[in-house]
Amino acid sequence: MPISVSLRWLAPCLLSVGLAACSSPPQRAADGQDPRFQPASASDILAQTSWDLARWTKPDGALRPVPHPSTRSRPLTVSFIHEQGAPRMAGFAGCNQYSASYTVANGLLIVRDHPVATMMACAPGSMKLEQDFLAGMTRITASSVDNTNNPQRMTWVLSSGDTLDFGRRTDPIVGGQQGPTKLVYVNSERVPCSAGAGRAMCYQVRDSAAQPWQFWYGEITGFHFQPGIRYRLRVVEVQDPNPPADASSLRWVLDAVVEQEIVSR
CATH class of the missing domain: 2.40.50 (OB fold (Dihydrolipoamide Acetyltransferase, E2P))
Incomplete structure (x- = not known):
């Protein structure tokens, strides 16, 4: 039989086999879990955590002054939440509240759009810090945490060479x-x-x-x-x-x- 004729004869058979496989019910894992369940974000170790900016180090090693609770100043913050499966980050940037969408890929934090912030004005120094903080979020080239199971410290490295270190906040809603x-x-x-x-x-x-x-x-x-x-x-x-x-x-x-x-x- 010519090869072309054989292929024409085999194609409907292969198609029927494929359809039968697609129509078969999904197999269940050993623990009874339905494989149709998909992880919302299996690699997102930041989900449901909140952080204060503790230190901002410039490329030359100098520290940039940042607000800190110990000085009775309101710190810059970031919280990572999942809203109906959509990862969002939000917090206080120095003058205004902000929010943005994010993802975590191979351990790298990626801010997917420029943060949207409220429009309150404040002192020029605080405004400059806020602008640099929000802009830096979209220029993260490396990110890490100290412990993947229970992170207490998070570090961002920006394309400018600046390094931002954050401390984990205690979740205020837990209590007790x-x-x-x-x-x-x-x-x-x-x-x-x-x-x-x-x-x-x-x-x-x-x-x-x-x-x-x-x-x-x-x-x-x-x-x-x-x-x-x-x-x-x-x-x-x-x-x-x-x-x-x-x-x-x-x-x-x-x-x-x-x-x-x-x-x-």
């Missing part, structure tokens, strides 16, 4: 006695439940994909829930020293959105 970090699944809808003396809307949560859903009667601080999306979160368990009446003293604070999946209705 901090407990362990854990991974939990959160279902795609909240459901009515009995809470104390009345009715409430509860999250459905579980520790693994093989377990049944259970009610979580409290809130998840810092989590922006969107119906129709199933999540896997890394949360910190904390003891609330002053819980509301008829409420649990245990609450969760979001550390990071690990995975999310759109659930078809």
Whole structure:
């Protein structure tokens, strides 16, 4: 049989095999996790962290004066958050609040657009510092943290040769006695439940994909829930020293959105 005829005969067969493979149900991992779950940002170790600028070193080694809490001055800050899966950075630049989108690729912090800031005027020195700080964000050539599991120091190197060192801030929303970090699944809808003396809307949560859903009667601080999306979160368990009446003293604070999946209705 001529080669061209053989290829024409094989093409429909290969196509049918490919379609059959595409139509087969996805395989599940050994722990029961659905592989359709995609990490929101598997390499983003900065998610849900906040920082103060502690030191600005010029290329010649001289230190540029920056505001610092020890001098009763408001420091320059940056916080990294995930809003419905979209990474955003925001903070105080010296005069104004700012925000920008970012990504982390191979450990490098990349600010994806020029930061948008409010328009308040202040002293010329503070304005100059703010302008240089915001401009420097888009010129980061190297970035690093001291500990990938629990970073306490972050460093940026700018294309100008300047080096910015940041110290980790204590998350003000945690409060109370901090407990362990854990991974939990959160279902795609909240459901009515009995809470104390009345009715409430509860999250459905579980520790693994093989377990049944259970009610979580409290809130998840810092989590922006969107119906129709199933999540896997890394949360910190904390003891609330002053819980509301008829409420649990245990609450969760979001550390990071690990995975999310759109659930078809």
